Amino acid sequence: MKCVICNREAVKKGYCELHFKAYNNIIEKYDVWKKSSEASWKEYLNSIIKNPLTGEWAREVAEYLIKTVENDVEKI
Numbered sequence: 001m002k003c004v005i006c007n008r009e010a011v012k013k014g015y016c017e018l019h020f021k022a023y024n025n026i027i028e029k030y031d032v033w034k035k036s037s038e039a040s041w042k043e044y045l046n047s048i049i050k051n052p053l054t055g056e057w058a059r060e061v062a063e064y065l066i067k068t069v070e071n072d073v074e075k076i
Helices: 017-037 041-050 056-069
Strands: none
Touching: 017 041, 017 056, 041 056
16 A cells, blocks of 8 residues: 555555654644643644645645645645
């Protein structure tokens, strides 16, 4: 099975190893972000995408999540 974002072999939840690490970081950091800023899931993902310091894999995962999860963190 291929990664849902790139062409590498998927290892977990449809992501390759690199995108899965980025996915995990995004999910883990959301609770901290939400407590400090009251941001919604969509706002959080958009801030990841717009941040110039965000890595390529994290940006790709955030873009994918916005397109596919319909902005609902409970679905993840």
